[in-house]
Amino acid sequence: MPARFIAALAVLLLLLALPVPAAAHLTPNSEIRLDLAPGAIVADIVVPQSEFGYATGLATDNRPASLAAARAYLLGHFAVVAPDGRQWRVAIDRIAFETIIGPPDLHATATLLPPPGAGDRSFRVDWRVITREVPTHFALLVIGGDLAGGTRGERELVGALTAARPVLAVDRGHAGMAGLFANSFRLGARHIAEGYDHLMFLLALLLPAPLLAAGGRWSALREPRATFRHLAMIVTAFTVGHSLTLIAAALFGAHLPAAPVEAGIALSVLISAIHAARPIFPGREPLVALGFGLVHGLAFATLIANFGLGAATRVTAILGFNLGIEAVQLLVVLGALPALLAVARWRHGPPARTALAAVIGLAAAIWLVERVAGLVIPAAALFETAIPWSFALILLVSALVLLRTVLPRAQRA
Structure with missing residues (x-):
């Protein structure tokens, strides 16, 4: 009967299920993950909360004024630039101090839109968040998804953004439907x-x-x-x-x-x-x-x-x-x-x-x-x-x- 079957599963589960806590990646660097799609890029931004508070002196809570200040800081220290020098539009869709894995972070998602007539697969990322105030800090720039270009969910490291190297170029080549x-x-x-x-x-x-x-x-x-x-x-x-x-x-x-x-x-x-x-x-x-x-x-x-x-x-x-x-x-x-x-x-x-x-x-x-x-x-x-x-x-x-x-x-x- 189903009850006996469920009981047997429960016993086996208890014998096999010796749990260990989920591992966490605790390195206090920032990360910008880009998901490319025709016409726009979605950026997932993670900045360690402790590093953010230390570098900026800003509050690290989720009150509206604190989030507005964090948003303004990000927009003032993060830019995407077309090959001809024109800036992309950066719109922060969501921002919050929250725990993803390990210690709490400043977590934001942003939509990046190229200027009229500019391509959406060749650009430069200019990142000076925390690295300007804390020269030892760095941010990893990764491509998280680019279906049109062949990246299908695996993370592809572009490089590290540092105080000495705040700009990285990204060129994903041509891709069509x-x-x-x-x-x-x-x-x-x-x-x-x-x-x-x-x-x-x-x-x-x-x-x-x-x-x-x-x-x-x-x-x-x-x-x-x-x-x-x-x-x-x-x-x-x-x-x-x-x-x-x-x-x-x-x-x-x-x-x-x-x-x-x-x-x-x-x-x-x-x-x-x-x-x-x-x-x-x-x-x-x-x-x-x-x-x-x-x-x-x-x-x-x-x-x-x-x-x-x-x-x-x-x-x-x-x-x-x-x-x-x-x-x-x-x-x-x-x-x-x-x-x-x-x-x-x-x-x-x-x-x-x-x-x-x-x-x-x-x-x-x-x-x-x-x-x-x-x-x-x-x-x-x-x-x-x-x-x-x-x-x-x-x-x-x-x-x-x-x-x-x-x-x-x-x-x-």
């Missing part, structure tokens, strides 16, 4: 391929798809045509769900904080794993896939928040990103399908399905604890190392099933 689409497609494909929680959710929902529930258990097999129809409905519902929130977030700004979204994804995997072992919503898997797909879409949207300000840019990037997700998702489903059907018809299928559901459920429970409590559980790394090998094993089983089906037919022919 075709490059934006191609790199967005690759980003979507890579994210779903590396997003084990998304794939585990889908796998857990597909595990019992060839089966019918009766008496609180998975029992009879579906007809082949009904199985394929049910699988298609589940995958389509998940696609529709995450596409809706992805579009809403990218085009209309709908979003939730990352922490509850990530916890919701882990919960979706856990619930689906329990369902794979013992039916808790039989026949309603497409509705569940649709509902949880909305949550997964919010996680996807965090990667494309800075796809650009223009409608054409956003539509191109969202289309490429979503098609990348769907391509990998389809490959995973088609690759796993023969193995899923074979396990459902195998005489040892029920214990095999329950064991796989237990592994998925345990991984999900660990992720949930990590994301809710902000802990790092060593066992999570073991699961994340094993998951790619598990999918490789599933694909191998599918290949063997296909060979066993095709070879006799070829010999008879």
Whole structure:
């Protein structure tokens, strides 16, 4: 019964979940992360609060007057300049003293707009925040995202801004819509391929798809045509769900904080794993896939928040990103399908399905604890190392099933 299954997961979780506090990067330097998009750049600025207060003598609280003074100081010591010497417009959208990781920081986000007629991929960053007053201080300038140019989420260090070297040049070369689409497609494909929680959710929902529930258990097999129809409905519902929130977030700004979204994804995997072992919503898997797909879409949207300000840019990037997700998702489903059907018809299928559901459920429970409590559980790394090998094993089983089906037919022919 589900209660026994949950109890077993809880015991295993207690045995494996020896938590350690999340590590923090405590180096007291500043950082400017630039996310490039056609027509604009979004800058994420982090300045250590203690260094800011020491260098400027300004208050470091969140009263309106204090934030106004901090805003004025940043605008007076930070500039972006086009190659012809004209200044870009710097608009600080948000500023606050807050704790991100480790000690508190001054955290600001700014939109950088090039002057009329100037390119948006070649410029100089002039940074004299704190370095003018404290010569030993420095700021790292990094490119956090440049889909049109090929940077897909990995941090790319430009250099260090110091008192002796307050200006750094950035030249990202030429990029067009075709490059934006191609790199967005690759980003979507890579994210779903590396997003084990998304794939585990889908796998857990597909595990019992060839089966019918009766008496609180998975029992009879579906007809082949009904199985394929049910699988298609589940995958389509998940696609529709995450596409809706992805579009809403990218085009209309709908979003939730990352922490509850990530916890919701882990919960979706856990619930689906329990369902794979013992039916808790039989026949309603497409509705569940649709509902949880909305949550997964919010996680996807965090990667494309800075796809650009223009409608054409956003539509191109969202289309490429979503098609990348769907391509990998389809490959995973088609690759796993023969193995899923074979396990459902195998005489040892029920214990095999329950064991796989237990592994998925345990991984999900660990992720949930990590994301809710902000802990790092060593066992999570073991699961994340094993998951790619598990999918490789599933694909191998599918290949063997296909060979066993095709070879006799070829010999008879």
